[in-house]
Amino acid sequence: MSLAEPAIAVEDLRKSYGDRVAVDGVSFTVQSGEVLGILGPNGAGKTTTVEILEGLRTADGGAARVAGIDVLRNPEAVKGAVGVQLQASSFFDQLTLAELLELFGAIYGVAVDARALLRRVDLEDRSASEVRRLSGGQQQRFAVAAALVNNPRILFLDEPTTGLDPQARRHMWDLVRSFRADGTTIVLTTHSMEEAELLCDRVAIMDAGRIVALDTPAALVDALLARGFRRPPAVQRDATLEDVFLDLCGHDLRDGDEPAAAAPEGGRRRRRR
Amino acid sequence: MSISAPPEQRPSAAPQSRPRAPHRARVSARRALLVASLKMFYRNKHSIFWTLLLPVIILGVFALLNLGGGVTAQLGVVDTVHTARSQQLVAELERSALVSVHTGDSLAGEQSALSSGDRDALLVIGGRGPALTLNSARSRESAAARLVVDDAVRRTGQVAVASPVSVTTVNNGRNQGYTDFLIPGIIALSVMQTGLFTVLYTFVHLRQRGILRRLKATPLRAADFLAAQVGTRLILAAAQTLILILIALLVFRISIYGNVAWLLLVAVLGAAVFLALGFAISGSTGSVESAAPIANAIGLPMIVLSGAFFSRGGMPGWLHGITDLLPLTYLVDGLRHISYDGWGLLDIRTDLLGLGAWLVVSGLLAVRLFRWELD
Numbered sequence: 048m049s050l051a052e053p054a055i056a057v058e059d060l061r062k063s064y065g066d067r068v069a070v071d072g073v074s075f076t077v078q079s080g081e082v083l084g085i086l087g088p089n090g091a092g093k094t095t096t097v098e099i100l101e102g103l104r105t106a107d108g109g110a111a112r113v114a115g116i117d118v119l120r121n122p123e124a125v126k127g128a129v130g131v132q133l134q135a136s137s138f139f140d141q142l143t144l145a146e147l148l149e150l151f152g153a154i155y156g157v158a159v160d161a162r163a164l165l166r167r168v169d170l171e172d173r174s175a176s177e178v179r180r181l182s183g184g185q186q187q188r189f190a191v192a193a194a195l196v197n198n199p200r201i202l203f204l205d206e207p208t209t210g211l212d213p214q215a216r217r218h219m220w221d222l223v224r225s226f227r228a229d230g231t232t233i234v235l236t237t238h239s240m241e242e243a244e245l246l247c248d249r250v251a252i253m254d255a256g257r258i259v260a261l262d263t264p265a266a267l268v269d270a271l272l273a274r275g276f277r278r279p280p281a282v283q284r285d286a287t288l289e290d291v292f293l294d295l296c297g298h299d300l301r302d303g304d305e306p307a308a309a310a311p312e313g314g315r316r317r318r319r320r
Numbered sequence: 321m322s323i324s325a326p327p328e329q330r331p332s333a334a335p336q337s338r339p340r341a342p343h344r345a346r347v348s349a350r351r352a353l354l355v356a357s358l359k360m361f362y363r364n365k366h367s368i369f370w371t372l373l374l375p376v377i378i379l380g381v382f383a384l385l386n387l388g389g390g391v392t393a394q395l396g397v398v399d400t401v402h403t404a405r406s407q408q409l410v411a412e413l414e415r416s417a418l419v420s421v422h423t424g425d426s427l428a429g430e431q432s433a434l435s436s437g438d439r440d441a442l443l444v445i446g447g448r449g450p451a452l453t454l455n456s457a458r459s460r461e462s463a464a465a466r467l468v469v470d471d472a473v474r475r476t477g478q479v480a481v482a483s484p485v486s487v488t489t490v491n492n493g494r495n496q497g498y499t500d501f502l503i504p505g506i507i508a509l510s511v512m513q514t515g516l517f518t519v520l521y522t523f524v525h526l527r528q529r530g531i532l533r534r535l536k537a538t539p540l541r542a543a544d545f546l547a548a549q550v551g552t553r554l555i556l557a558a559a560q561t562l563i564l565i566l567i568a569l570l571v572f573r574i575s576i577y578g579n580v581a582w583l584l585l586v587a588v589l590g591a592a593v594f595l596a597l598g599f600a601i602s603g604s605t606g607s608v609e610s611a612a613p614i615a616n617a618i619g620l621p622m623i624v625l626s627g628a629f630f631s632r633g634g635m636p637g638w639l640h641g642i643t644d645l646l647p648l649t650y651l652v653d654g655l656r657h658i659s660y661d662g663w664g665l666l667d668i669r670t671d672l673l674g675l676g677a678w679l680v681v682s683g684l685l686a687v688r689l690f691r692w693e694l695d
Binding site for chain 1: 360529
C-alpha cells in the first residue's frame with residue numbers, strides 16, 4: 048500500500064431516516080487501486096453509505112473524503128470526480144446508447160468517444176439501440192459505460208450483477224477485473240459471496256448500519272475457522288450446481304440480442320421481437 | 321458525434337477527457353439537454369399525437385358540429401308592442417328551423433349583439449309594423465332570415481295591416497363564426513396540455529424509472545436541467561401554436577384580427593405558467609397512476625370553466641368572478657381578445673398580469689417542490 052492519501056476515507060459516518068438508523072458510525076478507508084466489497088443483507092446500509100460517498104445523499108454526521116474532496120461539505124464536487132452505477136435507475140428512452148453517452152459527456156463537460164466506451168463494455172454493435180431494447184446484462188454494462196464517461200479514477204458499482212444470469216454475471220466480473228488491472232479504485236456492493244471472494248481485495252460486512260468485519264476474504268475465512276467453525280462435511284463436493292449449469296449451457300453470453308448466438312432458442316427469441 | 325480519442329485507441333484505455341471552463345460546461349450541458357429532449361420528443365410518437373394531432377382533431381370535430389349542417393341564422397327579435405298579433409309572429413318565427421330566435425334581451429342589447437356579429441338579423445316589432453335589419457357581412461344567413469321573416473309575416477296576415485317589412489342593412493365589418501371564437505380556446509387548451517399534462521406525466525415517469533436519479537448522480541444542476549426542459553417545451557408550445565394558427569387560417573379559413581406575433585407571445589407566456597404548474601405538481605407526485613387523477617382534477621374543471629369552448633356569458637355572477645382568476649381563463653381571454661377582437665397587448669394587460677402572477681407563484685412552487693427522486 049502506498050503512503051499517499053487513500054482514495055476514500057470514511058470516519059464515523061452516520062445517517063438516519065426519521066427513527067430508523069441506516070448508517071450507524073461507519074469507518075473505513077480504500078487505497079488507490081483497491082477493490083473494496085461491501086456485503087450485507089438488504090437494509091444493512093450498504094446503498095445509503097455508498098450514495099453518501101457519491102454525493103447523492105447527505106449524512107447526519109461523521110466525515111468522508113473521496114478523491115481528496117470533503118463529501119459532506121462539497122457533495123456536488125464529488126459527482127464530477129467519480130463514476131457511479133446505481134441500483135434502480137435507468138436512462139432516457141428515445142435516445143441511442145451513443146447519444147446518451149454524448150449527453151452525459153456534455154453534462155460532465157468532457158468530449159466523449161462513445162464508440163470506444165461502448166467497445167469497452169462489449170456493446171459497440173448496439174450503439175444505435177435504445178436502452179429499453181437491451182437485455183438485463185447489456186443494460187448493466189451500459190450503466191457501467193455511462194459511469195466511465197468522465198474517466199473516473201474511482202468507480203462505485205452498486206449490485207452490478209443482481210438479477211443477471213450466470214453468463215452475464217461472469218462477463219461483468221471480467222469487466223470489473225479489467226478496471227482493476229487499469230488501476231481504478233472500485234467500491235462494489237453485492238449479495239454474492241462468490242463475487243466478493245473473486246473480485247475484492249478486501250470485504251466489509253455490514254449489518255444494521257455497522258461494519259461488523261473488514262478484511263481480505265481469506266483472512267475473514269481464517270478468522271472464522273480460528274473461532275472453531277467447521278462446515279458440515281456432507282455437502283463437500285468438487286463442483287456446484289452452477290458448474291453443472293455452465294457446463295450444459297456454456298459460458299457464452301445469452302443477451303438475446305447478441306449476434307453470436309446461433310442456438311435455436313436464440314433465433315426464436317429474436318423472431319418474437 | 322464528437323470524437324476526441326483516436327480511432328485506433330486500445331479498448332482498455334479510458335476515453336480522453338478534456339475539462340472545459342465551468343460556465344461554458346453548464347451552457348453546453350443545457351444545450352445538449354435541450355437538443356436531446358427535442359430529439360426525444362420528435363421520436364416519441366405519443367407526444368406528437370397529444371401535442372399536435374389531438375388539438376387539430378378537437379378543432380375539426382367542433383368545427384364540423386358547427387359548420388357541417390345547413391344555414392342557421394341568428395335572429396334577434398324585440399317585441400315592443402306585445403299584441404296578440406305580434407306574439408303570434410314571434411311564435412311563428414320560433415317554429416322555423418332556419419333561424420335561431422333570440423328574444424330575451426332588450427332592444428339595446430340586441431342591437432349591440434347585431435353590431436358585434438352575434439346576430440345575422442334583428443327584427444324589431446313596433447307600432448308601425450315589423451322592421452328588419454340585416455347584417456350584410458353574413459349574406460347567406462341574413463338572406464335566410466329575411467325569407468323566414470317575410471314568410472312568417474305573410475302567414476300571420478300582418479302584411480294586410482302594416483306596410484311590408486322595412487329592411488335596413490348594416491355591415492359590422494367582420495365575418496366571424498363559432499370557429500373564429502373556438503380557435504383561441506383550442507390554442508389555449510393545447511398549451512395547457514403541453515405544459516401541465518405532458519410535464520406531469522413525463523416527470524413522474526422519469527422519476528419512477530430512476531432516470532432522474534441517474535442524472536442526480538452527475539454534476540448536472542437542477543436549475544440547468546429545468547431550464548433545458550422549460551426551453552424545450554416553450555419551443556414546442558410556440559411551434560404547436562404556430563401550426564394551429566396555420567391550420568386555422570388555411571383549412572378552417574378563420575380571420576385573425578390581431579397580431580399573430582402577440583398570439584405567439586401570449587401562448588408562450590401561458591405555456592410557461594402551465595409548465596411551472598406541471599413541475600410543481602410533479603414534484604410531489606409519486607407515480608404515473610396518481611398523476612392522472614391529479615392532472616384531471618386540475619385540468620378538466622378549467623377546460624369547462626375557462627370559456628375555452630363556450631362563452632362564460634351564461635354563468636352566474638359569483639362563478640364568473642371565480643373563473644375569472646383561473647390561469648386558463650386569462651390565457652383563453654388574452655388569446656381570444658387578440659385573435660377575435662383584434663386587441664393589442666395593452667388592451668389585454670389584465671390577462672397578461674394575471675398570467676404573470678400565476679407564473680411567479682407556480683414558478684416559486686416548482687423550484688421549491690422539484691425533486692430528483694422520492695425518498
